[in-house]
Amino acid sequence: MTPRRHLPALLAGLVIAPLAARAHEARRGPNGGQKVDIGTNHAELVTAGNTLRLFLFDGADRPIPAAGATAQAIILASGRQATIALAPMGDNLLMGTGDFVAARGMRAVVTLTLPGQRPVQARFTPMDQN
Template sequence: MTQRRLLLASLTLVPFGVPFAARAHEPRRGPNGGQKVDIGTNHAELVAAGNTLRLFLFDGADRPIPAAGATAQAVILAGGRQATVALAPAGDNVLVGTGDFAAARGMRAVVTLTLPGQRPAQARFTPMDQN
């Protein structure tokens, strides 16, 4: 009976079908002050200010990855309105875009990112509602 309890206890601690490295992280503050989330096998940090979005790109180990050749689009919901913002490379690991919105608490963004040679990946952000 003791072996059975040990087996059951160990199984409750192991997630089925998902290796530890592939588990999603909770949104957290990034090094640029924005919200950082998983996007595909990488991480992205979204910083919103005024009507501008900056998307910083990082690999799975949080090292900056080049933005050259990357494309992204953000669908923003803010102030009861929806806006679409195209983001283009504007530095080593950052894409930037402006649109018809005003960054404010409660805004939400869905970003679709395509890195060179990779499939598009999506992530959801609430950049102004961080802890």
């Protein structure tokens, strides 16, 4: 094939790729935290002091029960790493505390396992929202 035949597909890819990337960007959740895709669901991470709160939502942004779910967060904050276990604390909430202080620049990787499902992961930068 000549290079001209590939041009329309290349141009379409250049237009579609940024749109697809935006579909997975973090956004502000209803509790004021950072909300991202996690598996086929959504999770909102809210941080304050040394506490993490993880709110769970389905793909249509409806709360999903936290009962029976397990989660772990690996936090990198102030040059230190901490592992935090999150336990169900309410309807769609898992919560945990640990040896860290929430601050700009912190990063979190959350592994979530819902009952009967495989573990899924998401990355958060909860204090760096606009």
